[in-house]
Amino acid sequence: MLPRNFTHMIHPRFLFPIALIATLASPLQAGVVINEMFYHAPDDLNDLEYVELLNDSPDPADLGGWKFSNGIQYEFPTGTTLQPGAYLVLCKDRAWFARFYQHNPAGEFSKSLQDGGEKVTLKNAAGKTVESVEYNDRPPWPQSADGHTASLERICPSAPASQASNWAPSALSADDDSKPAGTPGSRNGNYMATLPPDITGVHFTPEICQPGDAVKVRATVEGEPTRVELLYRIAQPGAESNETSVGMERAVGGDYAATLPGSEANRILRFRIRATGSGGATRIYPHPNELRPAFSIYVTPVLETGAIPTVQIFSVGQEEFQETEAYRQNQTRGPRGFGPFGGFGGFGAPPPDKAVPPQGRSALVYLAPDSKTPQLFDFVNITERKSGQKVRLHKDQPLNGVTTFNLLYEPEETTILNESLAYQLYGLAGNDTVASGYMRVLINGQIAGYHLWFEQPTGSFFRRTQADPDGDLYKVIWQGYHRPSPLTPREKMPKRMDIVRLFEKKSNPHDGYEDLISLIESLEKARGNDSALWQAIESQFDVDQVVNYYAVNMLLSHWDGFFNNYFIYHDRKNTKKWRLHPWDQDSTWSQRGGDSKELYELPLDFGAEGATPPGVSRTRRMFGGGGGFGGRGGPFWWRDGDAISKPLLANPTFRAKFRARLKGLATTVFTEESFGPHIDTLEVSLEPEIQLRASLAKRNPEAAVDRFHRTMDSLREHIRQRRAFILAELEKE
DSSP states (O other), X not given: OOOTTOBOOBOTTOOSOOBOOSOOSSOOOTTEEXXXXXXXXXXXXXXXXXXXXXXXXXXXXXXXXXXXXXXXXXXXXXXXXXXXXXXXXXXXXXXXXXXXXXXXXXXXXXXXXXXXXXXXXXEXXXXXXXXXXXXXXXXXXXXXXXXXXXXXXXXOTTSOTTOGGGEEEOOOOSOTTTXXXXXXXXXXXXXXXXXXXXEEEXXXXXXXEOTTOOEEEEEXXXXXXXXXXXXXXXXXXXXXXXXXXXXXXXXXXXXXXXXXXXXXXXXXXXXXXXXXXXXXXXXXXXXXXXXXXXXXXXXXXXXXXXSSOEEEXXXXXXXXXXXXXXXXXXXXXXXXXXGGGTTOOOSSOOOOOOOOOSSOSXXXXXXXXXXXXXXXXXXXXXXXXTTEEEEEOOXXXXXXXXXXXXXXXXXXXXXXXXXXXXXXXXXXTTOOOOOEEEEEEEETTEEEEXXXXXXXXXXXXXHHTTSOTTSEEEEEOTTOOOOOOTXXXXXXXXXXXXXXXXXXXXXXXXXXXXXXXXXXXXXXXXXTOHHHHHHHHHHHBOHHHHHHHHHHHHHTTOGGGSSSSEEEEEOTTTTOOEEEEEOOOTTOTTOSSSOHHHHHTOOTTTTSTTOOOTTOOHHXXXXXXXXXXXXXXXXXXXXXXXXXXXXXXXXXXXXXXXXHHHHHXXXXXXXXXXXXXXXXXXXXXXXXXXXXXXXXXXXXXXXXXXXXXXXXXXXXXXXXXXXXXXXXXXHTO
């Protein structure tokens, strides 16, 4: 039932109060339209959905007995009346709706609107279809409404709902992660009394042009426009010109055509089409609230290529430009941090992330080593992260299947020369692992040296690996600073904060921690009972995958990957199992954390319950001695395992599988003959980049190359020494 105090927002052209009334002698049903739909909220706000009706007629409408028969399910109770010019909003969940909007919804519907699109049908009390609209998340439907904060707003109430051209995205939020937009209960920002002309196609040549090249643009415009214009700006690092208008003339075949003048090198031409109808109604295409509000053409300079890809960070916004320029100019500073952890970055919580808007102000230009044609990714977000940049591309335009990746620069090169090779080893061992490699980076046209790049595990990564893209992903935070999202409902707030503080929820962050807490509590409950513990492990983990993860960690002497620097992922839809995925591999290949001999001989029980540092007795550990980042008597890098590694690696059945897999990998994949060529290939491709980077930093290129070759030799030495130690230790049991 409707709340007693329910009132509708007033259509702007009616200035008197309008309220729901219980009865109506002669109701009119004409003029009630589906006016707005919010079908896919940002982040995991899955129950934040709404549908808005508008009575655009001059008379009240009796909605009693009306119902939605497709898309959502809801039947209006007897006596429901919608006044002229008033709005009625139905939502999926009243509590979620109230967190973000002031309007009081009329009721809650059942079922959910599909993120990929579906038909929504409204029928009257006689069962006759009043309106039906089949929306989609692909063009010509707005894409910014598909999880990027916007709602679908109807443009003209009197024009058909079935036309995609009658729907437009609402104004966007400033935060693509958790701040929804939309206009429930009030006039649509896109409202027009008449439908403007429809722009159904835009074609331009060339798509990538040389300096001075003119660009021919054609557009198909329907609806007898009175004027069609080409609007364009020229973007360069740190600035964008004012918008210029060029009239488009009707060409043979009915299209409209105009020509963009040539531009200088390393510029981006951004243009859009504006069509005005006889009543003054105007349409701009692409819509200003779309993820890419303009078409983009890159005016390419001469780009020198090497054996690795070249990318340019192109910062148009002044704030972004200043940040990236400061980053570029500071790259030659020396190693930071303390002791063997130069560049460690500190032990405290990182600063809070900045809001990331759906429309980015930056661009990325990518050139593959074997190509002469760069790819342009415009209106993307490129934000600062520790020792580098995070690049967020739009999901409909990934780079080689990747939508989000990190670019990492470290003054101490040894900490990035090992990482991509580590990811390769995980992959060769059978683990699904993020894509990675190296790129020559330009920032605003200036060379910034080579960077490590590695994919951020997001929905695109899990789709590519045939896992549930909507599963629960947690990042291990050994420092213990994590706290639940403030948007987590009260009933889902966790009671085991001792667990939650160590695991940052990266997907579905507002949906609670029940599955993770249940997993760890099942391991805790089975402690001391090997058979029960194995049952808990086998029923909840993808055992072979997790065995592989720990085995490769052990091959790499990755002391930092048993209690830290990994993701734990719950595939809720397909396998229903938990998996472990590697992250932040700078402490591999004996490159960081202690002297090489210590790390060559990392004990095979490292990370397991009861493991002790070399040279420290278990009794001494019980009374407070024995390592742990500087603890007495043990290596500086020693730390106990976590709530996952300790029970798994100590369980006899799991450990037998772990040791068998470790031996198998040490005799096949992890050998000089098998993995050595990967190191050789990387060494050849990166040597020119080492010379270039040294020259940029005004260091001796020959000395830099010599250090580089010694580092690569140390990776080969790690294989020899670590493999020999592991095989010898396995023979002892």
